[in-house]
Amino acid sequence: MSIIKLLTSSVGRKILMAITGLLLSFFMAFHLFGNLFLFVGEAAFNGYVEKLHKLGFLIRIAEFFLVLFVFSHAYSGILLWIKNRKAKKVVSSYSKENTPGAAKYAAFSGSIVFIFLATHWSTFWYKFNFDLRGMSYYYVVTESQVGFGSPLVSIFYIIAIALLGYHLKHGITSAGQTLGIIGTKYEKTYNNIAAIFWFWIPLGFISIPVWFGFLVRII
Amino acid sequence: MNINLKIWRQKSDHQDGGLRSYRLENIDPNISFLEMLDILNIKLVKEKKDPVAFDHDCREGICGSCGFMINGRPHGPQKATTVCQLHMRAFNNEDNILLEPFRAESFPVIKDLSVDRKAFDRIISSGGYVAVDTGDALEANSIPIAKEDADEAFLSSACIGCGACVAACKNSSAMLFTAAKVSHLALLPQGEKEGKERVVNMVATMDEEGFGACTNTGACSAECPKEIGQTNIARLNREFIKSKI
Numbered sequence: 001m002s003i004i005k006l007l008t009s010s011v012g013r014k015i016l017m018a019i020t021g022l023l024l025s026f027f028m029a030f031h032l033f034g035n036l037f038l039f040v041g042e043a044a045f046n047g048y049v050e051k052l053h054k055l056g057f058l059i060r061i062a063e064f065f066l067v068l069f070v071f072s073h074a075y076s077g078i079l080l081w082i083k084n085r086k087a088k089k090v091v092s093s094y095s096k097e098n099t100p101g102a103a104k105y106a107a108f109s110g111s112i113v114f115i116f117l118a119t120h121w122s123t124f125w126y127k128f129n130f131d132l133r134g135m136s137y138y139y140v141v142t143e144s145q146v147g148f149g150s151p152l153v154s155i156f157y158i159i160a161i162a163l164l165g166y167h168l169k170h171g172i173t174s175a176g177q178t179l180g181i182i183g184t185k186y187e188k189t190y191n192n193i194a195a196i197f198w199f200w201i202p203l204g205f206i207s208i209p210v211w212f213g214f215l216v217r218i219i
Numbered sequence: 220m221n222i223n224l225k226i227w228r229q230k231s232d233h234q235d236g237g238l239r240s241y242r243l244e245n246i247d248p249n250i251s252f253l254e255m256l257d258i259l260n261i262k263l264v265k266e267k268k269d270p271v272a273f274d275h276d277c278r279e280g281i282c283g284s285c286g287f288m289i290n291g292r293p294h295g296p297q298k299a300t301t302v303c304q305l306h307m308r309a310f311n312n313e314d315n316i317l318l319e320p321f322r323a324e325s326f327p328v329i330k331d332l333s334v335d336r337k338a339f340d341r342i343i344s345s346g347g348y349v350a351v352d353t354g355d356a357l358e359a360n361s362i363p364i365a366k367e368d369a370d371e372a373f374l375s376s377a378c379i380g381c382g383a384c385v386a387a388c389k390n391s392s393a394m395l396f397t398a399a400k401v402s403h404l405a406l407l408p409q410g411e412k413e414g415k416e417r418v419v420n421m422v423a424t425m426d427e428e429g430f431g432a433c434t435n436t437g438a439c440s441a442e443c444p445k446e447i448g449q450t451n452i453a454r455l456n457r458e459f460i461k462s463k464i
């Protein structure tokens with residue numbers, strides 16, 4: 001069977017979703033590592049971003065793949081969602097009530113995360129790359145109106161990341177099943193690592209707007 | 220005991236159906252659910268009305284013929300029990316009981332509670348068998364199989380193909396059914412040989428038949444009368460990935 005046929009089968013699409021989802025999760029961990037420099041101080045954060053920028057075209061290649069992952073993940077998800085809707089005549093009330101929330105709302109939380117990503121690119125990413133206007137990276141994030149200088153941005157950021165965590169709660173465990181890890185001796189380790197990704201890492205992201213958007217202004 | 224039934228009546232897949240109410244009085248709590256429906260049907264026939272169509276055969280919980288939704292759950296409220304093995308004592312006096320067919324695009328209604336599950340047969344005929352020569356009865360004993368593998372394979376082979384998994388799933392996915400057969404044969408040396416083609420062909424047929432994809436909610440295993448586990452689906456996924464490497 002050709003690779004095309006593999007990727008267009010339902011199981012193949014899910015494998016593609018699982019792999020792209022996990023790769024994006026790894027990126028998320030790396031992204032948080034960079035963000036935490038904000039807590040170290042202005043110079044540290046600016047220095048870190050400068051260093052990344054010095055990588056030049058390597059960053060652009062990485063960005064290309066990340067966007068590709070996001071779109072192929074969303075594309076497969078939407079196609080499967082349509083297939084699933086077609087297959088079902090009536091969802092029985094019992095199964096509706098008993099589907100775990102994170103699974104039931106995975107498509108919804110994913111859509112919100114996508115909207116968040118679009119705004120994230122058009123604000124932070126665009127500013128950092130093309131529209132700095134003499135501001136420091138640190139200032140853009142902590143004080144500007146596209147950053148946590150605006151309480152609205154902070155609140156939207158917190159909600160979106162919380163939904164991302166909720167998305168990953170279903171997504172990462174589901175990826176374990178799709179990649180056949182569940183039911184093997186690695187299941188427990190996998191689930192423990194999954195919790196880092198769907199709980200602790202989103203919490204790390206949320207700590208930034210909570211601190212720079214609100215707490216630092218109150219204290 | 221007295222019960223109030225609401226039953227989905229539908230003449231065929233091309234006609235619209237609807238719920239109809241029936242009341243039965245003085246039902247012995249120790250009769251089976253299907254015997255209760257027999258009593259209803261005898262009553263309907265005597266009244267010169269159309270009896271309720273429902274599938275059944277062995278009434279021992281092993282053939283997989285029976286099955287419909289009782290109060291929104293495939294095979295009713297009792298865990299690991301087919302409709303035929305369910306008894307009226309699982310209900311209370313004056314209960315309202317709602318009966319509907321297994322609903323899925325790939326399971327067209329034949330009549331009332333009876334649905335066409337031939338899509339399952341087509342999934343099986345696309346690979347759910349062993350076609351290589353595995354020898355005769357003697358070889359069954361001369362090929363050693365680890366006890367754990369034999370036990371696992373047996374649990375997977377317990378699937379009776381009733382379709383409750385599809386009915387329970389919010390996506391009408393046939394993954395649990397397909398995975399049970401793929402697992403059953405993948406765990407045994409006799410089935411291993413054709414493992415690669417089997418999983419690919421069975422998944423392809425499952426997709427062609429219009430079943431949804433699995434979103435790992437686990438509803439199928441929770442409602443399965445034979446308690447086929449989620450690990451079967453993980454094994455199918457593993458087999459699928461393995462077939463590509």
